[in-house]
Amino acid sequence: MLSPSRHRRIFKFPLKPLTSLIFTKPAFSAPVLADPPQPPATPHDAVSEIVAGITALGPAKFVTDHRFNALLSGLDSRQVDGIISDLRAEDLDCAVGFFNLLRNECGFKHSSVSRFVIAHLLAGRGFVHELRDLLHEMVREEAFLSCVIFTLLGSGSAPLLSELLWNSFNDWDSNGVVWDMLAFAYSRSKMVHDALYVFAKLKDLNIQASIPTYNSLLHNLRDSDIMWDVYNEIKASGVRESEYTNSILIDGLCRQSLIQEAVAFTLESEGQQSGPCLVSFNTLMSGFCKMGLVDVAKSFFCMMYKYGLPPDAYSYNILIHGLCIAGSLEEALEFTSDMEKHGLEPDVITYNILTKGFFLLGMMNGAWEIIRRMIQRGVNPDIVTYNLLLCGHCQIGNVEESLKLRDEMLSRGFQLIDTSYSLLLSSLCKSRRVDEALCLLYELEAVGLKPDLVMYSVLIHGLCKQGEVQRAIQLCKEMSFKRIFPNAFTHSAILLGLCEKRSISEARTYFDTLTKKDFIDNIVLYNIMIDRYAKLGDIGGAVQLYKQLTEKGIAPSVVTFNSLIYGFCKSRKLTKARRLLETIKLHGLVPSVVTYTTLMNGFCEEGNTPALFELLREMEEVVQPSHVTYTVIIKGLCKQGKLQESVRLLDDMFSKGLNPDEVTYNTVIQCFCKAKDMKMAFQLHNEMLKHSLRPTYVTYNILINGLCVYGDLRDADRLFFSLRDRNVELTKVAYSTLIRAHCAKGDAHTATMLFYQMIDMGFEISIRDYSAVINRLCKRCLTNEAKVFLRMMLSNKVSLDEQICSVLVQAFGRVGDLNSVVEILPTMIKRGMDPG
Template structure:
């Protein structure tokens, strides 16, 4: 027993191990001893009450409490009683008049709200034990333990040992006290009582030992408790074995649970259905549903009829595994064996469909449940709300919310949480905040998850001040921010605010000893690196080491990125070597960052040296690494080798992205190898890689540079037919090329298309067309184009107005000249 207490005390809830044995009681032992030997005070009040109680005891005892309560003289006497006087009266009554002692005790407690002393409470416990009123004794001690609280066992044990050692029913009270502590979850106190019982040679009941075993079933101390039960000489009950099997399954020790059950079967002449249910739960929890089904078969072989709980375990396991058809089959089998699916069954099926995003299936289950006469409960609605949030159907969630309110139900924290999360993901943060306010109005407390979701949503929208306000409210509500919340705030400050604000918040976390996560340090380091504040970054790095926070590869990657961005490549190379001094291995990101920096500096030799070093360390290059290599080769005009790298990527199972292809396509267009460029474009489509707008801008520009305007026009028209969304660059590139070739009318048509498609057109986009029209003396077209410009609301510049004015003057178009001069005055241009 002593070993059990020592082992369990490794994780004490509220006090240390030594406090179990040297616990300071609330009263001194001398005081307690004095109370135990207290005599009835020789005063008239105590004597009068005692006499009155005896007289009532001798008469008709029916309605004892009511008759005493209606006695005005008794009420007057009671109002002046003190706790020691009551202790004295009860001490005299409990031996000769136990029933009167009980009546008097509970009358004072229930009718007069009298606060009895510990002595009185323990005294009455012995009376209840003597009268074999065990249910009342259990309730009485549970209430007493609840009032005394955790850590009260040593003083209560002292009181029991000193004052009631000679009582014939003391062993029952000891046992019930240990049970009460165990049932109340005060395991250390229960173990202390057991330890004292062992000293007094008082045997604990199997009920008490099972209660403690149940509380310890999630720890390895469970086995020590089982040894205590065996050593006590009491035969373990079927419930004892059930607790151990359940504990092993909850600890995911299912193999040990099976072995234990096989041993227990020998004593019990076969398994119990509760054991098999526990095993099925354990295996389903680990995802081994087929193994769980084998235990279901064992039930039938052993003549045990599976109950509704057994079926629900398997149905739940199958639903989690996504085997909905088999889950429905088990539900039908359940009905064939005369068992009606209950609300848990239908909720489980609805949850299974919801997890798969099959809300139509979930609603069919609900319809069947209603047909069977079962009404949806709070769990049902929560499952449906979570399911619809998962599929993004927030409107249906609000409908369910209204239905719940109409039925007098209130959403749970979980329902509010998933709805708030769904709204934030969709960008509807204001609606999420409204739900949050509603949640607080009805008295539900928001947890750290809900606060974090809202703060993250506000930060993503750049609403930094609102996010910080909510963060402060969270702290005032004594909800401790988690790392997710802190990272959201720090990221938002560094991206949307200023780096000084970010550092101020970072320092606040550091001074409050909340800075234990290297992730927050990495965010701050990267913020410095991004803007090139490398002195501050190095200073922060040194502070991290002083604080005892271990840096990660990400930490070094941020510093290396900063040096690369500042073009201090020699320093970046030094920090690459420093990674190993901390027992870390550089990542692909580390090398790729450095390789890209050397590529930008056109130091291809250094770039390829890094690639070889990377391969020598068996660090797998990513598609970004290969893209950097491709960029380097293309800059050296080694397009053939770049294409070879592309093929190597596929051979190694690395999928290139559109950027990899675009770099090579652009190089081919520069060398006017349009045939090979379009071959690569087609290859992208064959590999299910969709070319982006950059790809088409490059191809259209390449065709225009080569003079293949018809092919460029065909490509643009084809993309328009395919509803491919292009950027304005594709149009302006072709417009300029058409103007350069003299195809002004086509350029104007294309310009019209660009305007109709809603692109924002600037004066630069117009200048090529205007200049070309004027040079070709197509003034009527120039005037029409000018009207189009003005209709689009484009602000003209001085240069275009001057070109138009000179040409209008030359052809003597006075009306148009007047309009143009008025426009120039309005715009504040020099009319020349």
Template sequence: MFRSPAIRHRLLPRNIFSQIPSSAISAAADLVECPENDVIWRILTQFQSHSRCCDKFFIKSLRHDDFFKSEVLKLSTSEIDAIVQKFSFQNSENAIGFFFFLQNELRIKLSRSSRFVVAHLLAEKKRLRGLRCHLQRVVEDEGLESATPLCELLFKSYRCWDSNNLVWDMLALVYSRSGMVHDSLVVVARMKDLNIQPSIMTYHSLLHNLRHTDIIWDVYNEIKVNGIGPTEYTNSIFIDGLCRQCLIHEAIAFLCDLEGKEGEPCLTSYNTLMSGFCRLGFVDIAKSLFCKMCKNGLLPDTYSYNILIHGLCVAGSVEEALDFINEMENHGLEPDQVTYNIIAKGFRLLGMMDGDWKVTKRMLHLGSKPDFLTATILLCWHCQTGNVEAGLRLREEMISKGFQLNRISYCVLLSCLCKSGRIAEALALLHEIASLGVKPDIFMYSAIIHGLCKLGEVKQAVRLFNNMCTKEITSNGFLHRSILLGLCKKGLIFEARSYFDTVTNRESMHDIVLYNIMVDTYANLGNVGEAVLLYQKLLERGIAPSIVTFNSLINGFCKTGKLVDARQFLNNIKLHDLVPNVITYTTIMNAYCDVGNIEAVFKLLEEMATNAVEPNQVTYTVVMKGLCRQGKVENAVKVFKGMFVKGLFPDQASYNALIQYLFKAREFERAFHLHDEMIKNGIQPNHITYNIIINGLCVYGNLCDAERVFSSLQDQNIRLSKVAYTTLIKANCAKGDAQKAMLLFRQMAENGFEISVRDYSAVINRLCKRSLVKNAMEFVRMMLFGGLGLDQQICSVMIHSFDQIGDFASVFQFYALTIKSGFYLSRII
């Protein structure tokens, strides 16, 4: 059974096992036939003989004994099974202690056999909570449809154990509570074959999980047949199931049947039935049941009233719900926190702003203090409606009335302020919280740090993070992600990498999201080499890459034109038990389209179909672009129409792609028809659409048509982009109409678009090419008047143009103008 003694002849340190008596050694020799100096034998002897072998002190000493751990890790599964089995006969506590030490401390995956031995030992000692937790882990590890093999093992190997019936029952219960109802039913069926009676607790769990199905009738009848006797709780679960299946008449008939047989109605059954009817929206029926309950001599409790109050609030009858609170008080019942939470939520659902303080005043009048849930609900209402001021006022009013908000309420307020971009107020509130004696926690800091990062204030976010760390508040992955993402978005790549290395090295942070952020940043910058090094680093650290990791790497390869490497990484995805998604395929397809390899695009489409990955709008748009670039516009139109057939609706990008290539094909009528169809289908054209139309008319059509479209859009108050202006300006310059170009240029400036040196340079170059140097000079003066300095290119073009027409006087005038503006022209002259 054990390995050869040559492998295991090592002695334990004398300071640990020097006090083992000879009688214990003899007993251990009977337990395991091993040489006397064998390390495993000595370990087992210590467990067998030491009276405190399962004591925390002893386990702690073993936990730090690397020699012991290395030897135990060499044991095979069958060897461990034999040890646990033998211990179970000698000393059950030793067996349990040894098993959980291996499982929890050494993370050794133990066999089903050892697990069931320990389960029976726990059942034998009536340690039911430990047994349930132990079997819960077994069930989670085994997964769905594992009941049959486990039942076979229980049947074949453990029939002689006195505690076997309890293990069977607990296994069925654990399966049911884990949501594996089919497995639980398999265990129960096998128990019936073995004449083992499931407990009422197991039946209750099954009833609860099956309350949406017809099987509840079978389970309920089985409870009666087995003589266990349905309890009030059993009946309430059954009634709840009937209500959830909308079997209203059956539920009422069942309640009447209970009254007839038992002679007295059950409050729990009435409450359950009322709750079911309220859930279905039949509040009137629930009210009738409430009256019937009172007539039958049953006194409603607070839960009964809360059911009706909740039903009325959901139905919109908040005033009637408040009347029920009055009736509740008249019958000597005090509204509890649940009651007030229901009413507050009712006001929130109906948008009754005035009701918020009405509820709070009522609570003050009754001397009741709202708990954090009530305060949070009221504050959440204001936050969800964007009314931060109202939330802050409510907080001040509650404090003035003696209500001190707690940590949860402050978290809601801070989050609300941060989402509204009011970071300064959030920081002030954070300091105020600390002054009130409430210690700020990780959630408060997270909200503010995340808000600062979203606003681009990353350096301030880092300072706040460092301040948090000085207060011994443990950071979490969410904070690190926010800061790292903020640094990357600001373009602070060196600082981002430094922060990333510090976090992942110092804190041993194995967060794949952090790696994904850095990999994606490097990939977008075109630094694929660094992205690949990070990918290799996470593999070395044993971190499993996600599909996001691969998508970022593939995107980086595609951007740098390394399609062979991109394809190789697509194949590597499967090696990590991952499946490429639509983003993966679409990214590579777009890269193939850019190089004109439409055949590779369609091969990838076939691969997507094979792997059951559905293309989306972006995928089809990429295919359309690829076809259009090869002049296959009709094929692109077929793909476009095919999207509707597949239940996909083209978006703006899809329409824009096709419109652009229809203009290139000079099919203006079809392009405008597609634009009209776009609006008809409820998709609003964006500035890119109009840029395409205006540019298409300028380049491939008629400038007059482009100007008419431009004027029409202005009349409709549609804000055009800067590109639309510059496109028309360039077209007029090329046509030689400097005055119209000047007019459009002034309009562009008046509409608030930022005018750069590059914009002036583009116009001046075009005018000079048309020998319109004097008009170009007007743009130079406008440029200097606007506070922009001349660059060398503009000066060179202007002097060269004057020189070409022989206007040397204008050259010297231009030279004087540049000196006046502070520009040095000696090299050019």
């Protein structure tokens, strides 16, 4: 093993005495207490009677005896201190029993004096676990007082308890054990400054700390250089290290990313008589796995055999976990098999690790296969297994399976963890099953778990997305009553719901309520309102809120300016929108891709191509344009009829590593269709396929319309029926386009057939659909065919409107079909229409 001096040379850590790590702060002076404690204020005969009664009857019988109830009910902590002190002299068991009975059965809060008396008694009898729990409880209960003292006087509770222990118990037997255990209790409670204070006292009193206490402190300091000071003091003290001492240090080096030092420390322990231990290797492997260096961890796994250290189940679990996190499930399963070959049975932890690995990749079938294998081997799933499965199904959106698992867990007496409830609530809300999610919230409370801010926020967001904003507001009030206070995210969900589902005035009222109460001055809430005003075209309302937030000293964000730019562009105030670019820079912000693209789209709509390219050049100096930016530019070029330039820009996108999306291609394809260049339009369609970009229904609507209007109707039919035979998604627009084209060509038979197919597909047929067909048939004087659609319309209980009736009357009149005119007139008169 490396000597302390060697450590300093290799790791360059200074060797300081541990006491130098204590912050120099004014100590809290506790009143000096005599030993033993002074007799209580209770009359001497009453105290004697209590002590005699406890000694004679024992504590349990004593407190149930009616003669002593009155005496006990009037006791205070100083009097109990005196009784315990007297009992200590008479009967140690009675003293401990009376202390526990008052604490556990009567809820009495003992003083630090009584606790230390009992601590010494437990230490003297070697009851280490009981002593540890007692002092840990004392330290934990002093936590609040410790915070107050630390704030006011500059110290925690350690100076107070140390002075009490020094002044009142210094010459008691087992005092050194109690001092050591007090340091351990502070360290175990993560009160490191207090632990260091007690360590300094141990050194002053020449009391040797035990290795568990040193290890606990070392563990708490493993994220800092100070751990070396603790380790060097352990070496200097001569205390026999445990196998965990080195592993804690190795873990600390790994956590601090000091990989070479961790390896060196592990391997150079070979010089010791014991050599590297299994725990050290496991710690090193765990550190590498946490950093994603699983291959390095595997090399140390193999090295263990060189040192005669066969890996244990924990070693395998570390590697299997690292492989699962890295996504190497096959290799993880191979290590599981290797584990069995070496006589180590995979335990529930192993199977849970594998289950988690599968669900992290969304492979729930694989996770269930692990569960089946687990049960076949006689290993029962535990609460972790169920929670993993439940979380996995929630993440892939399988709510039904998640609910089944929840029911099975409850039937087996297992409790869902908070994370499981949160994911289940989120899944139900995403599936628009908010009422079930609310029931789950109340179930959570019924089993003793407390809903948190995240759970309430998920539910509020779900209610708002369903348009039930008022219920969301009520739930927000309910959480406030439970002292779970909404944050900006919660309020933003409600504000978004009001903006999208209700009127802007309601949203503004809610917003003003928040700002008037000074509940929160959050830029996110302002951005929501400004964006809504901008999208509604109310640029005045957006600017007024912008002025309000600047007056309040709230810093606007780029999102704020993006919304204002959109609003000015929508209102065709492009000069003001352009000026906002400079305003963004004055606020120390950098315009985003959205900023430039929004502004460029405004100039595109105005047909100002020079301004468009000027902005592009300026943008490229600040931020990389996105594929949306290029789509806007392409749209501008197409509007100017510069189709070849738009195609060249498509090629430029690929050369710059930007992949055009469906919208980009659809924009260019539509322009070529309007230019009657159907060949180029289909060439672009084929290019989409070449780049693994799937054309959307919008793409095919554009192509079918282009063929119907500018090309050959027979080609449109071939494309349409080819797509339908290949089960490509076709919308009502595609059917309607083709039907109108056939009506215009006078092909009533095909139009009728397509119309019936459109109905069979389940599309909603409106009066506008009937009107479009009837108008075109009447223009072609196909009145008999128009009658077919009229009867179809009436049989489907679609009411005639004045326009259709007028078209039909005129068409029937032109062909001399007076009988049909007479049939329609009564319907027109009945519906209050003017026959003309």
